[in-house]
Amino acid sequence: MSFENYFPVWNELNAAQKELISDSLSARQVKRGTIIHNGSLDCTGLLLVKSGQLRTYILSDEGREITLYRLFDMDMCLLSASCIMRSIQFEVTIEAEKDTELWIIPAEIYKSIMQESAPVANYTNELMATRFSDVMWLMEQIMWKSLDKRVASFLLEETSIEGTNELKITHETIANHLGSHREVITRMLRYFQEEGLVKLSRSKVTVLDIKRLETLQKS
Incomplete structure (x- = not known):
């Protein structure tokens, strides 16, 4: 499919836009x-995003990463054009988690159309509200949920995204997503293994008991 099929408000634009x-x-x-x-x-x-998977994350002063949200097919990222949005005061890094095809709309072009088109402005505001909700949800997880629940939630999310219980992922990668240290994640995963929730092998985590992980994340 072409760009027109992926951009939700394409039919709301005039010919010049x-x-x-x-x-x-x-x-x-x-x-x-x-x-x-x-x-x-x-x-x-x-x-x-036409196809693939992107990860948006922030870096602490110490160099620790934490994932804000991910982008999948037909998702749009506004924070990569934060220069046109003065209200955005934090810096993000965007990385391809998988081989990805995407389109890029120059920031100034989008800004000019957003100023002319109410549908584009409304769409942009809705998208910003959604991303803000994503970040607020993340902050709640960090502040109120223990690490075992956050690791359980992450593993469940990964099995859903990948469509398999065998996750080719390192402890370092999980730590980066959750804003933790590799050693802490390793200890948690070993505990999960002792409890029969997962099986660990080199650069792979196999989820053995989805129901118990779901119970853990909700408890």
Whole structure:
């Protein structure tokens, strides 16, 4: 499918606005592990995912990572164009978690259309509200949920995304997603293994008991 099928408010644009986007739009294919946007160093533009998976995260002063949210097919990222949104005061990094195809709308082009088009402005505000809710949910998890529950939730999310109980993932990667230390995650996973919830092997975590993990995350 073409860009028009992925951009929710395409049919709300006038002919001139459609032409402006079409003429400035760029398609990109990135390999897993590619950094697409790097904080204040970039004003990449708006990213619209055609296929693949992106991860948006922040870095602490000590270099620890924590995932804010992920982007999948047909998702759009606004924070990669934070230079056009003065209210955004924090820096994010965006990385491809899988080989990804995406489109990039230049930030200034999108800004000009957003100023002219009420449907685009409304869509942008709704998208920002959704991302804000994602971040607030994350803050609640960090503040109020113990690490065992957060690890359980992460493993369940991964099995859902990947469609398998055999997760090819390192302890370091899990730590980066959750804003923790690798050693802490390793101890937690070993405890899960002792309890029969998972099986650990090199760069792989196999989920053995989904129901008990679901019970744990809700308790």
